[in-house]
Amino acid sequence: MATQKTWGGRFSGGTDDRVERFTESISFDGRLYREDILASQAHARMLAHVGLISQDEADMIVGALNDIQGEIERGEMAYSIALEDIHTHIERALIERLGDVGRKLHTGRSRNDQVITDVKLWTRSGIDILDVCLAELQRSLLDNAERHRDLVIPGYTHFQRAQPVLASHYLLAYVEKYQRDRERLADCRKRVNVLSLGTAALAGTSLPIDREFVRAQLGFDSIAANSLDVSSDRDFVLEFVFDLSLIALHLAGWAEEWILWSTTEFSFLELPDAFCTGSSIMPHKKNPDVLELIRGKSARVVASLQQLLMLVKGLPLAYNRDLQEDKEAIFDAFDTVSACLELAAALVRDTHFRRDTIAARIEDGYLDATTLMEFFVKQGIPLRSAHEAVGKLIRQCEERRCRLIDLPSDTFDAIQPGLSAKVRGVLGVGNALAAFQSYGSTAPAEVAKQLAAWRERLQH
Ligand code: ARG
Numbered sequence: 001m002a003t004q005k006t007w008g009g010r011f012s013g014g015t016d017d018r019v020e021r022f023t024e025s026i027s028f029d030g031r032l033y034r035e036d037i038l039a040s041q042a043h044a045r046m047l048a049h050v051g052l053i054s055q056d057e058a059d060m061i062v063g064a065l066n067d068i069q070g071e072i073e074r075g076e077m078a079y080s081i082a083l084e085d086i087h088t089h090i091e092r093a094l095i096e097r098l099g100d101v102g103r104k105l106h107t108g109r110s111r112n113d114q115v116i117t118d119v120k121l122w123t124r125s126g127i128d129i130l131d132v133c134l135a136e137l138q139r140s141l142l143d144n145a146e147r148h149r150d151l152v153i154p155g156y157t158h159f160q161r162a163q164p165v166l167a168s169h170y171l172l173a174y175v176e177k178y179q180r181d182r183e184r185l186a187d188c189r190k191r192v193n194v195l196s197l198g199t200a201a202l203a204g205t206s207l208p209i210d211r212e213f214v215r216a217q218l219g220f221d222s223i224a225a226n227s228l229d230v231s232s233d234r235d236f237v238l239e240f241v242f243d244l245s246l247i248a249l250h251l252a253g254w255a256e257e258w259i260l261w262s263t264t265e266f267s268f269l270e271l272p273d274a275f276c277t278g279s280s281i282m283p284h285k286k287n288p289d290v291l292e293l294i295r296g297k298s299a300r301v302v303a304s305l306q307q308l309l310m311l312v313k314g315l316p317l318a319y320n321r322d323l324q325e326d327k328e329a330i331f332d333a334f335d336t337v338s339a340c341l342e343l344a345a346a347l348v349r350d351t352h353f354r355r356d357t358i359a360a361r362i363e364d365g366y367l368d369a370t371t372l373m374e375f376f377v378k379q380g381i382p383l384r385s386a387h388e389a390v391g392k393l394i395r396q397c398e399e400r401r402c403r404l405i406d407l408p409s410d411t412f413d414a415i416q417p418g419l420s421a422k423v424r425g426v427l428g429v430g431n432a433l434a435a436f437q438s439y440g441s442t443a444p445a446e447v448a449k450q451l452a453a454w455r456e457r458l459q460h
Helices: 017-023 026-049 055-073 086-104 111-147 167-192 211-218 227-232 235-261 289-312 321-349 355-361 369-378 383-400 409-415 419-423 429-435 444-457
Strands: 152-157 160-166
Touching (some): 026 055, 026 211, 026 321, 055 086, 111 167, 111 227, 152 429, 167 235, 235 289, 369 429, 383 409
Antiparallel strands (some): 152 160
């Protein structure tokens, strides 16, 4: 029906049904209702402040919008594709309540600056929620690290045993990654928190609006200075979903690690029963489905980023309807990552390292070889010669099927006289671990400092 349209004036006859179905966004942008109402209330107050409407009219609008919010939250608002999107639904509901007063709300405003303001308000809350989720996951990792502070596990490169690390050092590695994710989101928030409202369709308005008034009402830090830029700007959406993608990838790498570490082959971890599922045919199975889905869901987050990157490619200034397609991607990426973070935090909290099985095989794989090489360096042997000497020792170990510590004394004395007596103090995983000393390393004293520093930083 042409009469329902906010833009119906210049049209004769109705819109094709197929066009209505094709162009609607109410089926997914309904979740912006709170932000839309918040921004409209600020806009109405501003209109009264500059005298474009009376104070009474503004009060009526603010009150009616509160009622409309209640109606939406009680599920009483019927959505119709004829009304396109959430912005039109709310304005229509306002006009139904207030008649001509309601018809004044859209003064000095366009859906182009309205929609971007709503998305910014929504993204700002999303960032704040994610920060809480990430901090919670960091605290879970930290608690787990403190429970396993002295446990030594193999560190891997190329998925081959490399050097020993403290389990607490390993867990803090993820605390660092999620800290960078929090910082990236906080940085993105700066670009989100710029007021778009008041740029109208693309060029601004000839009406005497007060954008500073709206900025202060909505808690934005500053005001976007170029109206043409605003109606086309989705940079912050891309940035936000990139940040979400990186979180999803951090989670996916960790999930992969823990899926492997919980296998019989590794037996490093005991995953909590409540976060695993069974098999309908194999009674013994305990499957890490939550971790697998966390790994798998990273695909859809990165797909959303890809979708958004392609969406804006080649778009001319200023608003183009293509941009309506940003919503499902941003909503889905946020929903997916926040759900993954919540589950990850709970799973990390209740997962235990299996000290017995880890200890049973910790001396395998020459985890002490690099420390031995560095010990040779301390004896004055040039690094490259030390590397070669240890390489040869490993070859002997391979032949004898033994550990470095099991080699006969004369093997070491052949490298440098008297070496075998000293070398006993550095061989074996415990000694190798204790030998670390550099800042940022897995040295027990360094890790203890990091644990204390994170405990302080992650205090509520
Ligand atoms: N539903 C639209 C969107 O999400 C609102 C903006 C429509 N603007 C326009 N000029 N048709 O992008």
